[in-house]
Amino acid sequence: MPYQYRIDALFEWITKVNGPGFGDVLDAGTGAHSLSWLATLPTRSITAVTVEDWRLGELPAIAPDARIVRGEWTDPTLLHGEQFDQVLVDYVIGAIDGHAPYFQYDYLERLRPHCRGAVYLVGLEPPPRDGSLLDQVCRVRDACILLAGHRMYREYPAELVARWMERAGMKVGDLKRFPNRVGPRFVNGQLDVAKRKLPLFGDRAVARAMEMQIEELRASALAAGEVTWGADYVIVGTVAP
Numbered sequence: 001m002p003y004q005y006r007i008d009a010l011f012e013w014i015t016k017v018n019g020p021g022f023g024d025v026l027d028a029g030t031g032a033h034s035l036s037w038l039a040t041l042p043t044r045s046i047t048a049v050t051v052e053d054w055r056l057g058e059l060p061a062i063a064p065d066a067r068i069v070r071g072e073w074t075d076p077t078l079l080h081g082e083q084f085d086q087v088l089v090d091y092v093i094g095a096i097d098g099h100a101p102y103f104q105y106d107y108l109e110r111l112r113p114h115c116r117g118a119v120y121l122v123g124l125e126p127p128p129r130d131g132s133l134l135d136q137v138c139r140v141r142d143a144c145i146l147l148a149g150h151r152m153y154r155e156y157p158a159e160l161v162a163r164w165m166e167r168a169g170m171k172v173g174d175l176k177r178f179p180n181r182v183g184p185r186f187v188n189g190q191l192d193v194a195k196r197k198l199p200l201f202g203d204r205a206v207a208r209a210m211e212m213q214i215e216e217l218r219a220s221a222l223a224a225g226e227v228t229w230g231a232d233y234v235i236v237g238t239v240a241p
Helices: 009-018 032-038 053-057 092-099 107-114 133-147 158-167 184-196 204-223
Strands: 023-027 043-050 067-070 084-090 115-124 171-182 227-238
Touching: 009 115, 009 171, 009 227, 023 032, 032 043, 032 084, 053 067, 084 092, 084 107, 092 107, 092 115, 107 115, 107 158, 115 158, 133 184, 133 204, 133 227, 158 171, 158 227, 171 184, 184 204
Parallel strands: 023 043, 023 084, 043 067, 084 115
Antiparallel strands: 115 227, 171 227
């Protein structure tokens, strides 16, 4: 069954800020959630770029009229010469380090020639390092990713990303934060990521000890219930045609 769009406060806010006309839209790092939202909008066209081969099977069913492009923004020929009225950058900045280490610092300059209107950049503030159970969940997740030999997501503060947008020639307008209500879905999701990395550990004793730590932490964090912790944000940039 195709992925169905779930109401998202950030996307609904973008819809309100943008108004009724979206024109030609670029989803610069697409996933099922962002593409399912774009498919509900009055667009002229949707171009969705993904670096992940496994998504090529699911995305056409979500938005049959969209053009799905497999490519990496490190490729200078990707979408060469094409421009778009609205560009969505949905949690791309934090994800880049896992695919193209350090390219996040040049990514917005790479994207700038494809923009002729608004840029909506969605991001996640770095998780609070406050010693809470949720902080521990994130630390254990990251430790498992590193011990598996993989690279972590790396999130950046909104004000820093806004400066990068300005450096890339985008005029920054609205910047809105959305505090997160975090509960079982977040806890299980992050610790499941950690658990999936255990078979890749080089030391089985360390893997077994970490599995016990994961499940003890899961029980404690789930028992704590839902709390407000951290925030997502949307930055609106504009580029003169």
